[in-house]
Structures are given as C-alpha cells and as structure tokens.
Amino acid sequence: MSDALTADAVHLGLDLGTQSARAVAVDGTGRLLAAASRPLTGHRDGPRHEQDPEQWWSALAGAAREALTGIDPARVRGLAVDATSGTVLLADERGTPLTxxxxxxxxxxxxxxxxxxxxxxxxxxxxxxxxxxxxxALPKLLWLLDNTDFPDARLLHQADLITWRLAGRPTATDASHALKTGYHLIEERWPERELAALGIPPFLLPDVVRPGTVIGTVCGTAATATGIPPGTPIVAGMTDGCAAQIGAGALTPGAWNSVLGTTLVFKGVSPHLVRDPGGVVYCHRGPGGTWLPGGASSSGAGAIARRFPGADLAALTAGAAATGSTAVAYPLAGAGGERFPFRAPDATPFVLGDVSGDAEEFHALLLGVACVERLCFDYLDHIGAPVDGPLTLTGGGARNSYWSQLRADVLGRDVTLPEHAESATGMAVLAATASGATLEEAAAAMVRLREERAPDPARTARLLPVYLDFVDELTRRGWLDRSVAAHARRKAEQ
Structure with a gap:
C-alpha cells in the first residue's frame, strides 16, 4: 500500500457543511497537519433554504489553499469530498450552476x-x-424541473460540483450522495422505470460509483485555484454524516457515531439492511458488505444558536452546570417539524418544567438534546438495528465537556470522543484508500481517541424519569408512536 499510512503521506479531506467549508491535511498516522475553513452563507424563506453554489467552490478553494500552505506537494496522496445529504442543483453541460x-x-x-x-x-x-x-433530493428535483426551464440541464449533488471543478470535467457521483435521489443501493443502478414514470430523463442523472473509487485527478486550473497539486487522485466521498462516522472510526457492527452539530445525525453499522416501518431510518452501503443505518433529527445545537445568538457559551455552560435544573426543552433547530426519531411536520418546541433565567433555559436545551439522542437509540433498537457496540460523540457539540458528560449520563452508557473526528477528517481517511489501504486499515492507523466518558449511575437514575416524562409528552402530543414509547420505557426499566 506504498507509504499511505506513514507520516510521509498527506491526505486531504474537504467538507461542505451548512455554515462553513473546511479543509484538513492529515498524515498517514492520523496527525492533523493543518486545517482551515471559510464561512458559507445561505438564505432562508419559510420552508426554503438556499445557498449559492459558486460560494461552495470559492470557499473550499480558499480553505484548501490555506491548509496546504507549507506542505510539500510531493507528499499529497489524494483527496475526498463530503457534503450535506440531499442538497442538489441544476447545472449546464459545462458544470455552471443554473439554480x-x-x-x-x-x-x-x-x-x-x-x-x-x-x-x-x-x-x-x-x-x-x-x-x-x-x-x-428526488422530490426537490421534481420541483426544479417544474419551476425552471433548462431542458438540457443535469442534476448535481453538492459534492459533484466540487469534484467536477477539481477534475475539470464531469465526474461520477458517489452512492452515498445518490441515495436520496432514489439510487438503488442493492442493485447499484438508477431505478429507470420509476424515474421515467416521474418524468426524469436518464441524461439528467450522473453516473454513480461506490465511495472510495478514484473518479479523476486534479486538473491544472483547479490546482492553481486550490493549491492542491495537479494529478492528485480524487476519491468519491460520502455524505457528511457518513464522513463523520469514518472520522470517528465507527466501522464495526453495532458501533455508532452521534454527530451533534446544527442537528443530530446518527450513523451506525449493521451486518444486515435495516428496514424501518416508520420510514425515518435509511441505510447507506458500508465497506465489506456492511450497511450503515442512520437518521437525521431536526433537533440539535441549532436550537441554542437560535435562542442565544452570539452568546458566551462557556459562561452559559458554567451557569447551567450550577443550576441542578431538570427542566427539559424540546430542542428543534428550526421553527418546527421533526424527521427523526419520528416524523411530525407539525412538531413545535416546548418546555417541561419551570425555567428561570438564561442558565436554566440553556440547561433545558442541553438536556433536551440528550433526551432526543436517547430516544433515537431506543427507536433504532426498536426496529432491530444493533446498538450495543461502541459509541462515539463528534460534531461541534462534542467540544462542550459538560454537555458530553450529560449525554453520557442520560444515555447510561460509555462514550468515546475522538481527537479530530469530523467530516473532513473522515474524508482524509477515505482519501488514504487511493494509495492502496483498505478503509478499515486507514481508520485503524489514522483515527485517534481523545477521551472516554462513563455515565454517573446516580445522575442517570435521577435523569431517567425526566427522559420518560419527555417521551410521554411527545406521545401525548401525537408525534411519537405509543409502541416506541413503550419500548423506551421497557429499556429504561432494564
């Protein structure tokens, strides 16, 4: 496998998130050599949320240039790109965005x-x-086709625009990003009959390959814009949640990664395809014949950003930790609507218990996220997904030490916090496969652990009734199925 997993090799991970574009340079032993980011801005109008695709490219190019400053170009072995799941646009035959x-x-x-x-x-x-x-992505594609007039357009997922620009030509998309556009993961093809019935012509859709496939090399124009050496292999990536899962090293059956960012995203590993009667859990294909079940909540740290914009979060955390409050808030990141661990378009935020002042309200949101997280795992267990393996916590929320401990206490299970686990790091690990390493080998060599947290049994016992009251309230409001609530209660009583 050459020198892919040595300190001489450098692998580049590129990540397009909601609020920023990020680039990391990681060597083959997992040492973070450099990281850089650029902000992204969007526009929200009711249910609509848009970003300018040209900003994705300029931001990621700037981040890559900064991250590679001072690194010998001869050391760079490959790159991979992740992006948000289900983000799409229409482009012309030159890859220029039309929408x-x-x-x-x-x-x-x-x-x-x-x-x-x-x-x-x-x-x-x-x-x-x-x-x-x-x-x-597929419903949004139909909306685009009905509301624009670009007869020769083609669909691009968010990452596809970047890989096209990097290669200087059209590139295949990866099966991970194609999932929400209807790609048949079992038969590994577009479902032509079903898409034809929806009026989607075949030429509109990109070719699809498995994540980890080399889909091109960096062209001269892109090298000038990004600082990435020309000829660098471009490896087909995955969606941001799967990328974070790789960065956390959660690749064995029963292992899970919980990503706490604007929203909560869960990715696990199963030896079998997990089918969800409720339709809120979906599976990506994993390495070695495994499946990657997961779901994305509409709850998360975005609820804090909405309620406390620009606040001193360290001070709020210190105040929250001192309150001892057990009030709990339902922490929707947006104005309303939930998608996991239940689907409730009419769901709205609420608070159980009395809160007095910012510190108690802040704590109620921290506790609310922890309760949603536990309910997600109870739901996954309810539908037959294996959940008894190691659990890693990643994302921006995992940097809050008090919050991580609170989550471990509510879950009642050990959690691990990787040193640099994030989506961009996961893409650096995946990029290492371009040099001959398997994904499992690359993760074993490059994923480093920062700390472990064990739950406090006394605090778990104190918080379980709060969690069950929260579950009962969701059920009372008609959002959570009673069978799921009953399963959560049985789990709590074990």
Missing amino acids: PGLMYDDGRARAYTSRVNTAGAKVWQELGYRTMQPSW
Whole structure:
C-alpha cells in the first residue's frame, strides 16, 4: 500500500457543511497537519433554504489553499469530498450552476412527495426507508424541473460540483450522495422505470460509483485555484454524516457515531439492511458488505444558536452546570417539524418544567438534546438495528465537556470522543484508500481517541424519569408512536 499510512503521506479531506467549508491535511498516522475553513452563507424563506453554489467552490478553494500552505506537494496522496445529504442543483453541460443549491433541509417540495412515493413505492420498500421525505433530493428535483426551464440541464449533488471543478470535467457521483435521489443501493443502478414514470430523463442523472473509487485527478486550473497539486487522485466521498462516522472510526457492527452539530445525525453499522416501518431510518452501503443505518433529527445545537445568538457559551455552560435544573426543552433547530426519531411536520418546541433565567433555559436545551439522542437509540433498537457496540460523540457539540458528560449520563452508557473526528477528517481517511489501504486499515492507523466518558449511575437514575416524562409528552402530543414509547420505557426499566 506504498507509504499511505506513514507520516510521509498527506491526505486531504474537504467538507461542505451548512455554515462553513473546511479543509484538513492529515498524515498517514492520523496527525492533523493543518486545517482551515471559510464561512458559507445561505438564505432562508419559510420552508426554503438556499445557498449559492459558486460560494461552495470559492470557499473550499480558499480553505484548501490555506491548509496546504507549507506542505510539500510531493507528499499529497489524494483527496475526498463530503457534503450535506440531499442538497442538489441544476447545472449546464459545462458544470455552471443554473439554480441555487437547494439545501438538505429545504422543504419546498412537500407537494411532490406523494408522486415520488407512489411511483417508487416498491423500490423504497425494498431499500428499507419506505417513503421519501420532502427534504430528500428526488422530490426537490421534481420541483426544479417544474419551476425552471433548462431542458438540457443535469442534476448535481453538492459534492459533484466540487469534484467536477477539481477534475475539470464531469465526474461520477458517489452512492452515498445518490441515495436520496432514489439510487438503488442493492442493485447499484438508477431505478429507470420509476424515474421515467416521474418524468426524469436518464441524461439528467450522473453516473454513480461506490465511495472510495478514484473518479479523476486534479486538473491544472483547479490546482492553481486550490493549491492542491495537479494529478492528485480524487476519491468519491460520502455524505457528511457518513464522513463523520469514518472520522470517528465507527466501522464495526453495532458501533455508532452521534454527530451533534446544527442537528443530530446518527450513523451506525449493521451486518444486515435495516428496514424501518416508520420510514425515518435509511441505510447507506458500508465497506465489506456492511450497511450503515442512520437518521437525521431536526433537533440539535441549532436550537441554542437560535435562542442565544452570539452568546458566551462557556459562561452559559458554567451557569447551567450550577443550576441542578431538570427542566427539559424540546430542542428543534428550526421553527418546527421533526424527521427523526419520528416524523411530525407539525412538531413545535416546548418546555417541561419551570425555567428561570438564561442558565436554566440553556440547561433545558442541553438536556433536551440528550433526551432526543436517547430516544433515537431506543427507536433504532426498536426496529432491530444493533446498538450495543461502541459509541462515539463528534460534531461541534462534542467540544462542550459538560454537555458530553450529560449525554453520557442520560444515555447510561460509555462514550468515546475522538481527537479530530469530523467530516473532513473522515474524508482524509477515505482519501488514504487511493494509495492502496483498505478503509478499515486507514481508520485503524489514522483515527485517534481523545477521551472516554462513563455515565454517573446516580445522575442517570435521577435523569431517567425526566427522559420518560419527555417521551410521554411527545406521545401525548401525537408525534411519537405509543409502541416506541413503550419500548423506551421497557429499556429504561432494564
């Protein structure tokens, strides 16, 4: 495998998130050599959430240039790109964007989901998620086709625009990003009959390859813009949640990674395809014949950003830790609507218990995220996904030490915090496979652990009734199925 997993090799991970574009340079032993980011801005209008695709390229190019400053170009072995799941646009034959990027949580295509789910019912059932949600890529593609007039356009997922620019030519998309556009992961093909019934011509869709496939090399023009050496292999990436899972080293059956960013994203490993009767869990293909079940909540740290914009979070955390409050808030990142661990378009934030002052309200949001997280794992267990393996916590929220301990206490299980686990790091690990290493070998060599947290049994016992009251309230409001609530209660009593 050459020198891929030695200190001489450098692997580049590129990540397009919601708020920033990030680049990291990691050597083959997992040492972070450099990292850089550039902000991204978007526009929200009701259910709509758009970004300018040209900003994705300029931001990522700037981050890459900074991250590679001072690194010998001869050391760079490869790169991979991740992006948000379900973010799409239309582009012309030169790869120039014709539309804004419709973001992962854009809900404008709600009126199209019935058509999508009728036409694709058999395939979606076979793939385990049963139905598509309005924010998925395929309903948004139908909206784009109905509301624009670009007869020769082609669909690009967010990462596809970047890989096209890097290679200087069209590139295949990866099966991970193609999932929410309806790609048949079992048969590894586009479901032509179902897509034709929706009026989607075959030429609109990109070719698809498995993540880890080399899909091109960096061209001279892109090398000038990004600082990435020309000829660097471009490896097909994955969506941001899967990328973070790789960065956390969660690749064995039963292992899970919980990513706490703007929203909560869960990715695990299963030896079998997990089919969800509720249609809120979906599976990516994993390495070595495994499946990667997961789900994305609409709850998370975004609730804190909405309520406490620009606040001193360290001071709020210190105040929250001193309150001893057990009030709990339902921490929706947006104005309303939940997608995992249950689907409730009408869900809105609420608070159980009395809160007095910012510190107690802040603590209620921290505790609310922890309760949603536990409910997600109870739901996964309820539908037969293995959840008894190691659990890693990543994302921006994992940098808050008090919050990580609170999450371990509510979960009642040990958690591990990797040293540099993030989506960009996961892409650096995947990029190492371009030099001959397997993904498992690369993760073993490059993923470093920072610390472990064990739950406090006394605090777990104190918080379990709070969690169960939270579950009961979700059930009372008609959002959570009673069978799921009963399973959560049985788990708590074990």
